Amino acid sequence: MEPINIIPPRSGTAFVLKRGERLTVTDIQGEQVSDLVCFNQHDTAEYLSSGRTIDYAETIFLSTGHRFYSNRSNVMFNICEDTVGRHDFLLTPCSAETFKIIYGHQSAHHGCFGNIANALQPYGIKPDQIPVSFNIFMHVTIDGNSGKIAVLPPTSKSGDHITIQAEMDLVVALTACSAEMSNNYSFKEIGWKIDHPIK
Amino acid sequence: MEPINIIPPRSGTAFVLKRGERLTVTDIQGEQVSDLVCFNQHDTAEYLSSGRTIDYAETIFLSTGHRFYSNRSNVMFNICEDTVGRHDFLLTPCSAETFKIIYGHQSAHHGCFGNIANALQPYGIKPDQIPVSFNIFMHVTIDGNSGKIAVLPPTSKSGDHITIQAEMDLVVALTACSAEMSNNYSFKEIGWKIDHPIK
Numbered sequence: 165m166e167p168i169n170i171i172p173p174r175s176g177t178a179f180v181l182k183r184g185e186r187l188t189v190t191d192i193q194g195e196q197v198s199d200l201v202c203f204n205q206h207d208t209a210e211y212l213s214s215g216r217t218i219d220y221a222e223t224i225f226l227s228t229g230h231r232f233y234s235n236r237s238n239v240m241f242n243i244c245e246d247t248v249g250r251h252d253f254l255l256t257p258c259s260a261e262t263f264k265i266i267y268g269h270q271s272a273h274h275g276c277f278g279n280i281a282n283a284l285q286p287y288g289i290k291p292d293q294i295p296v297s298f299n300i301f302m303h304v305t306i307d308g309n310s311g312k313i314a315v316l317p318p319t320s321k322s323g324d325h326i327t328i329q330a331e332m333d334l335v336v337a338l339t340a341c342s343a344e345m346s347n348n349y350s351f352k353e354i355g356w357k358i359d360h361p362i363k
Numbered sequence: 364m365e366p367i368n369i370i371p372p373r374s375g376t377a378f379v380l381k382r383g384e385r386l387t388v389t390d391i392q393g394e395q396v397s398d399l400v401c402f403n404q405h406d407t408a409e410y411l412s413s414g415r416t417i418d419y420a421e422t423i424f425l426s427t428g429h430r431f432y433s434n435r436s437n438v439m440f441n442i443c444e445d446t447v448g449r450h451d452f453l454l455t456p457c458s459a460e461t462f463k464i465i466y467g468h469q470s471a472h473h474g475c476f477g478n479i480a481n482a483l484q485p486y487g488i489k490p491d492q493i494p495v496s497f498n499i500f501m502h503v504t505i506d507g508n509s510g511k512i513a514v515l516p517p518t519s520k521s522g523d524h525i526t527i528q529a530e531m532d533l534v535v536a537l538t539a540c541s542a543e544m545s546n547n548y549s550f551k552e553i554g555w556k557i558d559h560p561i562k
Contacts, residue, residue: 209489210491211491213455213495214413214414214453214495215413215453215454215494215495216455216460218453218512219453219454219461219465220464220465222511222512223509223510223511223512224453224505224510224512225509225510235455235491235493236460237458237460237461237464254413254414254418254423254453255417255418256414256418256434261415261436262418262436265419266418266419292408292409292410292434292435294434295414295494296412296413296414296495297414306423306505306507306510307507308504308505308506308507310422311422311423311424311505312421312422313417313421313422313423314421
């Protein structure tokens with residue numbers, strides 16, 4: 165068993181996930197969101213695309229068996245296990261501007277966006293390259309008639325997790341989300357670990 | 364009155380829209396989609412962001428009065444008139460890969476993505492920079508419970524239009540969409556014109 169890594173509340177990390185490796189993201193306490201973005205390790209202009217993925221999957225709720233596509237329509241990873249089944253792929257990472265515009269905060273935390281930007285800097289990936297994120301455990305509802313969205317507390321409980329398998333070599337950024345509404349107004353840590361393929 | 368410009372079926376164009384100018388996009392025959400993407404004219408790393416816009420508007424169906432945000436959370440344009448009220452902001456422009464993956468075409472048209480890429484080349488904007496597009500008149504339905512999406516014929520009739528006003532200097536790319544399903548299996552032209560602000 166690989167040891168579990170901890171992302172402290174309101175922070176983020178980045179790492180390489182090689183083709184065939186599996187990443188498990190765990191909600192340790194429950195009701196905590198983790199934003200994920202990823203890039204082709206060997207050409208970081210290729211990035212995870214919500215638009216391509218939703219188009220090909222024909223659903224906005226992605227779960228076990230779904231494949232996630234890049235902006236170039238290549239498969240980046242798939243979900244091989246998911247104990248929750250509800251994640252968001254519509255919204256961008258929370259940022260200082262999110263806190264100002266949505267929450268009215270004057271002195272705003274830099275949010276998942278700032279945490280992702282800092283974590284990706286060593287890989288030469290710039291803040292402007294951060295796309296719509298796959299927001300693991302984030303519970304966004306949509307009214308199909310009006311189009312209205314709402315952000316509810318995650319349905320994830322302590323120990324719930326999702327496992328993805330890389331289908332290309334990836335640089336992955338991952339956070340313990342910083343937005344009050346997304347996490348039922350309590351900031352918690354996120355666990356992650358990489359399992360190597362059995363030789 | 365400014366003359367109307369025509370985008371022939373399955374093609375695209377790009378142009379500058381200065382702050383304060385209004386762009387009207389017209390569905391000349393009805394049931395024709397037009398994909399729109401835009402960039403800050405003076406720094407093309409700043410682009411139209413579906414994730415920011417949907418987050419701040421709290422709806423996936425954008426219409427009159429809504430403001431459209433960049434990846435840096437700056438307002439790029441707003442909708443000042445809209446005779447249809449149904450557009451998509453979830454999906455990326457159709458591409459050769461779309462036609463292969465969704466339609467099973469072996470010899471695929473390069474689609475709106477190729478048309479946008481060609482139109483943006485003179486502005487130094489690369490294909491990898493093309494984000495999720497605002498798909499004017501595109502009729503995508505969502506089941507709020509299952510998350511399933513479906514692409515239906517546009518509700519737009521001959522002469523229907525949408526008018527946006529730029530809130531920064533923009534490079535805009537616009538198409539007459541190339542995907543069968545999006546346009547009720549008949550490719551048609553799109554009209555557009557720019558009205559300058561009254562001095």
